[in-house]
Structure formats: structure tokens, C-alpha cells
Amino acid sequence: MSSPFTLAACAEMLWRDRPIEWRCARLAEMGFQVGLWNWPEHDLAKLAASGATFSIMNGYLTGRLADDEGADALLRSARETAQVGKRLGVARLNLHGTGLGAGGLPAQPCDVVSGAMWLKARDTLCRIAEMAEAEGVTFTLENLNLPVDHPGTPFGRAEDTIALVSAVDHPRLRLNLDLYHAQIGEGNLIETCRRALPWIGEVQVADVPGRCEPGTGEINYRGVARALQAMGYAGPVGMEAFATGDPEAALAAFRAAFTL
Template identity: 35%
Template sequence: MNRKEFLRNGLLGGAAVLAFPRMGISDSQTRIPRSIPNTPFKMKFSPDFDIFNAGASLEEQLEWGYEQGFRAWESTWLRRKTVEEQNQIKRIMDRLDMEFGQFVGTMSFKEVTFAGRDEGLREKTLQEVRESVEIAKRMDTQYIHNVLGLADPKLPWDFQMANAIELLKRVAEIYEPHGIVMVMETMNHKINHPGLFLHEIPQAYAMAKAVDSPSVKILFDAYHVQIQEGNLMPTLDFAWGEIGYFQIGDTPGRKEPGTGEINYKNVLQHIHDKGYRGFVGLEHGISGAGEEGIAAALKRYREVDPK
């Protein structure tokens, strides 16, 4: 595949969302007041299962999401679902004309996978990467989120970087023929994930540039970046050419926009103005309880949706 065409069509050029007609859903499936606007969001906001309606069926959650204006969905733990469940999700989303975003292909918070030299762990990681290809095809998605594991305190930093870059190149060789994009997320050391190898955007940017493949890009989670580095908009501007996916959550608390210190109205308008039409995953909890909490969260998403 032509590299420029892949970058243009696969990463940042997602098609504009259309305003699909309202679907009828029984009141028993709706968990919030029906007065909430159901016009599609301009930004491709992508909830995960159980953020809003924990305990409801997969179909109920997706239909409810469509009713509220969501035209995309993601599932971090999709790999843990059965093939039958994955197929069910895809059938429902096809019926609703919704797009599927990221899922996790390989993840370890206890092992030195990318930064280390243990060939057994590295081969295990690559096997999980190979297996993730079939899941991506099943869901018709380009995006697989792979976590780079722990840092290795026994190795100098530059050796760890070289190890990670080498393994990322092997991942790219697996994904490129299928038009799949691995996105790697920086996770903060200060609150949530001390000890992980990948924790800053400049580090991720340097690795993506070194790999030099349309199949290895950055997942920019504004929650983690704000805690670890701050300076959100200049940071994303510097890394722009290597960013393939966004996730959001406010801080402190990792709840919906408007509950913390991040000015998401400005941040989301900024990336929209720069031409981003890709997924924005909702990687957070809900601050309020019950129907009122869900309604308040949806109202905040309407307020930060770009103009």
C-alpha cells in the first residue's frame, strides 16, 4: 500500500459522520431521560462497554449509545470476549452504521516485554500481536492498542529504547500488510502506572519516528499526558504527525470532561481545527450516580463537542 495514501486514509482522514435517522428503542432499554439530544456528535466520541450502562446487554448498550448520538465505539478488553460475542458486536454496529475503534492486542503491567532482552517474552508478545490481526479483521478496525510493558531497571535507558524500537519494527512487519495501525499509549508514572516503560509523548514520538512505519503510531490519552507532562496543546502539536488515536478523561479523578482541570472544549476544538476526524475514546468513569449522573456526563460532551 502507498505510504502517503495509508497515512491520509487510515490515520487522520476518517470520513465525516452523517446524521443517521433516529432509531426506535423501547423505554426499558433507555437509562436516561429521553430529552437528551440524539443528533450525532461531530467528534467521533467512542465509549467503551459498561461506562454508562453497566450490566446491560451488548446490544442494549450499543443501541442506547446510538440514541445519544455516538457513532463509534471501542472495547479495550475485546480480546477477552468470545468470538461469538465479537461477531455479535460487529453485527449490531453494522446495523447501526457505527464504527469500531481500538482494542488491546497485547498488554502486560508486570513484565518487561518491549524494553528488555528476554526472547521468550518478546516472542510471546509477537504471538499475541499476530493473533490480534484476526480480531481486527473480524471487527473491521485498523487500530490495535499494544502496551509496551515495564521498564527494565537493570538496563541503561538507551539500550531499552533500542530494544523497544527493534520489537516495534517487527510488529510493523506483521501489521503493515493488513493496513493495521498499532497505537502505543504513554501512561503516567505519577499516579497510575509507576514503572511502565512508555510514559512521555516525546519518548513515544522518538520511537515512532525511528520505526518509520504507518503501522506504529501514538495513542494520545490527554488524561495521562496532563498528569505526566502538562502543556497539552503544544505537546500534541509537536507530536502531531505521529498521533493516530486520542483518548480522554479529566484530571483529577479520571471522570468525564468538565469535572477537572483540562479545558476539553479548547483541546477538542484544537484537534478538530487541525483536521482530526478519527476516534476519541472515552477512557474514564462517570462522576455522578444513576440517571442524573449519566445525563450530566452526556450534557458535558455536548458542551465540548467542536463547532
């Protein structure tokens, strides 16, 4: 049996005592593509020489979706990151509803999102999509959970990201559907995948609670994998999770959950 999906794993969260380029090379040796977080923290030449294929990377450093100043900063930052993404051959560049600071908390928390903010966020994402088309790259918008990891993040729920990306409806703007975050904030994962399906660029996974590899918590990832295959999804699935023990055992559990 083999996986009907392209499997990837976040290098930042595994073998955390090893250099990042070693982690990337090891994931490549094991047959996984590689996810990254903030690129300025790493030596780009060493990443490029690691032999890894990069599935996704943070697509901005500053900026926000829903106000003029933040949108302009986001466009500048995303355009700069697009050049790095092209240098590394990164398939998708990831965005959030607002910039995240220490501990994943929003740089500017927002508990109430107005109608004007929704319209501005859609306009900003249209500008991102147009820039992505010109640069030949693809951006994704990721959902986040509000109760545990990212309280006060606007446009954080999967429902919100689906609404925004479907409203823009551009092939250079896709969803990074994170099922760990969706389970904490909303649940109903298979139906969420079904609603999101036309716009999914990548699915990310970790179990709940704990954000560790599949099989350590409450999510039936074998069932999710079968449902994704049945609905015709054959794209990337990335493990963005910590290992409860040996990272290679965690990766084996992830591969097993998504091998059908």
C-alpha cells in the same frame, strides 16, 4: 454546530451493570464509535452483531517491547489479536510499553530504561509495523501516567511514545495520545498534541483528577478541541472515562466539549 472529529467512547467504563453488547449498541445509537479493552472477556459474535463501529481495542494480551522473550511474545499475541480486530472491523489495535496486570500495574516494573532497551523497543515496534502491514491493520502505542495509575511502566510518558513512534515512522504504527495520562505526567497538552500531530492515530480524553468526563476537572477540553482543529487534526477522539452520574449526560458533556 457539529464536531470536526470522529467521537468514540470506551464501552468498558460506561453502564457497567449492563452487558457489553448492550453498551456497544447504545453507543452506536447515540452516534459514537466504540472503544474496547481485552477481547477475550467478551462474546465476539455478540459484539459483531451489536451494530457498533469499533474505534480501538487492546492489541495484545502478553509481551513487552524491550527484551527478546517479551518481544517475541508480543508479536505472537498481537498477530492473534489482529485476526480478532479484522473480524470486528476495529480501526486501531492498542499497545503499551509493557504488559499490564491487575489494577493497570506493569507485569514487569522498570524504573530505569537503558539505551539498549530503547533500541530493542524500536526494533520490536518495527516488527509490529511490518506485521501490521502484512495483515492490513493499524497498531497504536499509548502513553500512560506513572505518578497515579501505572507506576513503573517503561516508555509510559507521551514524550517516550512520540520518540518511539516517530523513530519507526510507519503508517501502520500510530500514537494513541491519551490526554488524561499526559496531564497527570507531563501537562502542556496543546504543545504535546502539536509535537505528536504527524503520528496521531487517536486522541483519548478524560478529566483530571478522577478520570471522568470532560468538564469535571482541571482540563480545558474546549480549548484543546479548538487547538486540535486549528492544527488540522480531524481524526478520532475517544472518551476513555468514567461517568460521574448518568452515562448519557457524561457523553453529552463530552460531545459538547468537542463540538465547535
